[in-house]
Amino acid sequence: MTSRSYLIVGHGGQGVLDLGNFLSYDAMLHGERTAYTPSYGPETRGGKVRCYVVTSDEEIDSPIVDEIDVLVAMNNPSMDFEKVVKPKGLLLMNQSLIDRVPTRRDLQVIGIPATDIADKMKDQGFALSDTRVLQNSVAYGATLATLGKPFDKEEVRAVLEHVYQGSKSRFIPANLEAARAGYEFVAERQGLKFAECGCD
Amino acid sequence: MNGRVLLKGNEAIAYGALEAGLNAYFAYPITPSTETPETLAKEFGNSKYPDFKVFLQAASELEAINMTLGAASTGDLAMTATSSPGFSLKQEGISYAVGMEVPFVIVDVNRGGPGLGNLGVEQSDYLQATRGGGHGGYKLIVLAPNSVQEMLSFPKLAFDLAFKYRNPVLILSDAFLGQLKEDIAPNQSANGHNYDISWATLGMKNGQRHVLNSLHLESDSQEKHERHLYQKYVQMRNEVRFEKMDTDDADIVLVSYGITSRICKSAVKTGRENGLRIGLFRPITLNPFPYSQLSILANQGKKLLVVELNTGEMVEDVMLAANGTTRVEQMNRLGGNVPTVADILAKCKEMI
Amino acid sequence: MMLQSVDEYETKLGVPEGWTRTPTHYCPGCEHGILTRLIATVIEGMGIREKTVMVDSVGCSVLAYEYLNCDHIQAPHGRAPAVMAGVKRTHPELTVFTVQGDGDALAIGLLGTIYAAIRAEPVTVFLYNNSIYGMTGGQMAPTTAVGQVTTTTPYGRDLQKTGNPIDIMKILSQTEGPSYLRRGILAPEPVEAKHGMMYQAKNVLQAKKIIENAFKVQQKGGYSFVEFLGTCNVNWKMTVEESKHFLYDQVAKRYPPGIFRDKLGIEGSPK
Numbered sequence A: 001m002t003s004r005s006y007l008i009v010g011h012g013g014q015g016v017l018d019l020g021n022f023l024s025y026d027a028m029l030h031g032e033r034t035a036y037t038p039s040y041g042p043e044t045r046g047g048k049v050r051c052y053v054v055t056s057d058e059e060i061d062s063p064i065v066d067e068i069d070v071l072v073a074m075n076n077p078s079m080d081f082e083k084v085v086k087p088k089g090l091l092l093m094n095q096s097l098i099d100r101v102p103t104r105r106d107l108q109v110i111g112i113p114a115t116d117i118a119d120k121m122k123d124q125g126f127a128l129s130d131t132r133v134l135q136n137s138v139a140y141g142a143t144l145a146t147l148g149k150p151f152d153k154e155e156v157r158a159v160l161e162h163v164y165q166g167s168k169s170r171f172i173p174a175n176l177e178a179a180r181a182g183y184e185f186v187a188e189r190q191g192l193k194f195a196e197c198g199c200d
Numbered sequence B: 001m002n003g004r005v006l007l008k009g010n011e012a013i014a015y016g017a018l019e020a021g022l023n024a025y026f027a028y029p030i031t032p033s034t035e036t037p038e039t040l041a042k043e044f045g046n047s048k049y050p051d052f053k054v055f056l057q058a059a060s061e062l063e064a065i066n067m068t069l070g071a072a073s074t075g076d077l078a079m080t081a082t083s084s085p086g087f088s089l090k091q092e093g094i095s096y097a098v099g100m101e102v103p104f105v106i107v108d109v110n111r112g113g114p115g116l117g118n119l120g121v122e123q124s125d126y127l128q129a130t131r132g133g134g135h136g137g138y139k140l141i142v143l144a145p146n147s148v149q150e151m152l153s154f155p156k157l158a159f160d161l162a163f164k165y166r167n168p169v170l171i172l173s174d175a176f177l178g179q180l181k182e183d184i185a186p187n188q189s190a191n192g193h194n195y196d197i198s199w200a201t202l203g204m205k206n207g208q209r210h211v212l213n214s215l216h217l218e219s220d221s222q223e224k225h226e227r228h229l230y231q232k233y234v235q236m237r238n239e240v241r242f243e244k245m246d247t248d249d250a251d252i253v254l255v256s257y258g259i260t261s262r263i264c265k266s267a268v269k270t271g272r273e274n275g276l277r278i279g280l281f282r283p284i285t286l287n288p289f290p291y292s293q294l295s296i297l298a299n300q301g302k303k304l305l306v307v308e309l310n311t312g313e314m315v316e317d318v319m320l321a322a323n324g325t326t327r328v329e330q331m332n333r334l335g336g337n338v339p340t341v342a343d344i345l346a347k348c349k350e351m352i
Numbered sequence C: 001m002m003l004q005s006v007d008e009y010e011t012k013l014g015v016p017e018g019w020t021r022t023p024t025h026y027c028p029g030c031e032h033g034i035l036t037r038l039i040a041t042v043i044e045g046m047g048i049r050e051k052t053v054m055v056d057s058v059g060c061s062v063l064a065y066e067y068l069n070c071d072h073i074q075a076p077h078g079r080a081p082a083v084m085a086g087v088k089r090t091h092p093e094l095t096v097f098t099v100q101g102d103g104d105a106l107a108i109g110l111l112g113t114i115y116a117a118i119r120a121e122p123v124t125v126f127l128y129n130n131s132i133y134g135m136t137g138g139q140m141a142p143t144t145a146v147g148q149v150t151t152t153t154p155y156g157r158d159l160q161k162t163g164n165p166i167d168i169m170k171i172l173s174q175t176e177g178p179s180y181l182r183r184g185i186l187a188p189e190p191v192e193a194k195h196g197m198m199y200q201a202k203n204v205l206q207a208k209k210i211i212e213n214a215f216k217v218q219q220k221g222g223y224s225f226v227e228f229l230g231t232c233n234v235n236w237k238m239t240v241e242e243s244k245h246f247l248y249d250q251v252a253k254r255y256p257p258g259i260f261r262d263k264l265g266i267e268g269s270p271k
Helices: A016-029 A076-084 A114-124 A131-146 A153-163 A166-189 B009-020 B035-043 B061-073 B084-100 B126-130 B148-165 B175-179 B219-239 B258-273 B291-299 B314-322 B341-351 C006-013 C032-045 C060-067 C080-090 C102-108 C110-118 C168-173 C202-219 C240-254
Strands: A003-011 A033-040 A048-056 A068-073 A085-094 A108-112 B005-008 B024-027 B054-057 B078-083 B105-112 B118-121 B141-143 B169-174 B181-184 B242-245 B252-255 B278-283 B285-287 B303-308 B328-332 C052-056 C071-074 C095-101 C124-129 C180-185 C189-193 C196-200 C224-229 C258-262
Touching: A003 A016, A003 A076, A016 A033, A016 A048, A016 A131, A016 A153, A016 B005, A016 B181, A033 B175, A048 A076, A068 A076, A068 A131, A076 A085, A085 A131, A108 A131, A108 A166, A114 A131, A114 A166, A131 A153, A131 A166, A153 A166, B005 B009, B005 B148, B009 B035, B009 B078, B009 B105, B009 B148, B009 B169, B009 B175, B009 B181, B024 B035, B024 B061, B024 C080, B035 B054, B054 C080, B061 B078, B061 B084, B061 C071, B061 C080, B061 C110, B078 B084, B084 B105, B084 B126, B084 B219, B084 C071, B105 B148, B105 B175, B118 B175, B126 B169, B126 B285, B126 B314, B141 B148, B148 B169, B148 B181, B148 B219, B169 B175, B169 B258, B175 B258, B242 B258, B252 B258, B252 B341, B258 B278, B258 B303, B258 B341, B278 B291, B291 B303, B291 B314, B303 B314, B303 B341, B314 B328, B328 B341, C032 C060, C032 C095, C032 C124, C032 C202, C052 C060, C052 C080, C060 C071, C060 C095, C080 C095, C080 C102, C080 C110, C095 C102, C095 C202, C102 C110, C102 C124, C110 C168, C124 C202, C168 C180, C168 C224, C168 C258, C180 C202, C180 C240, C189 C240, C202 C224, C224 C240
Parallel strands: A003 A068, A068 A085, A085 A108, B024 B054, B024 B078, B078 B105, B105 B169, B141 B169, B252 B278, B252 B303, B303 B328, C052 C071, C052 C095, C095 C124, C124 C224, C180 C224
Antiparallel strands: A003 A048, A033 A048, A033 B181, B005 B181, B105 B118, B141 B285, B242 B278, C180 C258, C189 C196
């Protein structure tokens, strides 16, 4: 059985739950089983938000697991969850908002300035007043690259279409570009050693 | 994607009800149950669901349950969903419905604690759900799903059982299952239904008068009515449902329902990989509770560990089933916390 | 016309099929029996009895299913409007109505009463306002007068403690929903006559007309709410005669009969 567990943590407005949905849909579209568990405070903005995603090629027993394969940390407080990552697991850090340094030495750490990349997209003419909201799609693309998955534009679009339906579908082109930017950022740097990613 | 869809538990309940032929839904918003009415509001008018003729947001939980009672009195398939504080408010209407023998489906998405509590998962409505919950000593059939797939399929089962016994049926979900998203296989197209509604208040067809009433002022009349209801509770015991996993050679059997039974499944597998002979017994109907099936395991000397998200509720039923023949232990988490596989295995090691 | 027995009464006046012929439990002097009988006559006359569902409330009206020969649902205390909404929304072809007391409709059930009006549910409410909780033995009701003695206001209703009595016509008039808001009197009016007391049936006959109007409004898709003033001589601790005087001299002054809304012009020009 092959399974993978993700924990995505950030604050409200960072699109943490949508990012969990991207990963869940991505798995389902690839024929895997998946479970997505949101966990958030009562406020829709500004609170501490996290979600768990489990993917597997078999039926999933527990939708949450004791240890995480991939931690996507979107802000400083989310680094607290470093301790639940499996030995030799993966830590994807949003360097734009994290100045904390990983304490674990056994993890594969990838840093990406997801928020900055999203901010810089404001000049690309998307119908968005604030492109910062794209930081989750940047992180999504980065996750795909980190896991060595190919970037298939149509598949990513299909995922985005599942999550952004109805009036939200107008966000799809911008998110698709953001995912590509995140993917390319990591892909160009794949194989970087821990010290080289600027985390130390 | 093999025709699979990714749905949230609360959404799956809505689609399951629609596919069962839901006619009327009465809503009152309460977290974490609200995706069910939101989904139904969105699907109202969809030509795929021609039977779905009423969606109405009430001004209170009391209105919502009594609208459900009214719609169900006509023999229509009526449903309402809520979460713990709202479930308390609905008890009045549920008690009346049992007394009047009016079938409908209620969903309780169990959240944390007494009072306003919190929005986290708990299983602390267990006793309220299985002991009737309102006044007057009655029983509901209580179905406890543990996956989004079951959230989709249980509404049909719930309506079948409700009309079979002319008694409300409760789907006891929880904050975790309600918010959980899983990929599921859509139900096979619904076969429709052919429930007996000769009792329904649809006007005096053929001169036959229908009175749905829970009032019996004469003692003998009230006793007769309650004995009649009791006989139905006895018959409902035939509907007992449960699931067993690796119990045959187990030294310890975990007893758990709902979301915690999923964590227990992982614990059984991980435990066995580490040489612990653990099994799982999962009640699917919490009422009727599978007492006799569980007592067989108890009589074999297997130790029972009840894993639940309350301060000890189902453990009372497990102890009744064990009847002193074996050791019954419990472990629990509260307030939105859930036990980890490691917690469960540590407790098992302690018990051996 | 003096009638000596029930049989003679039935022979002379006829019995509507809407009546089950079950003797009522209502106390002598109470107008609940009049209301039930009038409704039976009206639904018979309108030919809607077999397409009617009555939702019985809790209070003295609760046993209506024993007397009115149509389908019945017995609702929890104060919940008749919600139950009616459930029936009518799923089955608009049915005529759906309730008879509620003032405790049921205006205290425990006020939220349901107001929201049914706001949503303009096409149902009919007949409120029997007798200023008291009758079934439970004479406690203060939302409509009890300031100073009135009841078992829970043994020294008279205290304005400081409990506020003023409720006027549901004023409250519902604030909402757009209702098509027909009407207050009438169910009790016959006591008048002095040559040989002692006599009762005039004028308001009773008008009550019958009002009931018919309310059902007509429902048939046209409107919400109708009728408040009938009635007596409760037993819990008012009065003779029947005293209670009728009290109703006309005092209650009807505080709660004047009239048309408070008539959107469809069922009693003439729309109001």
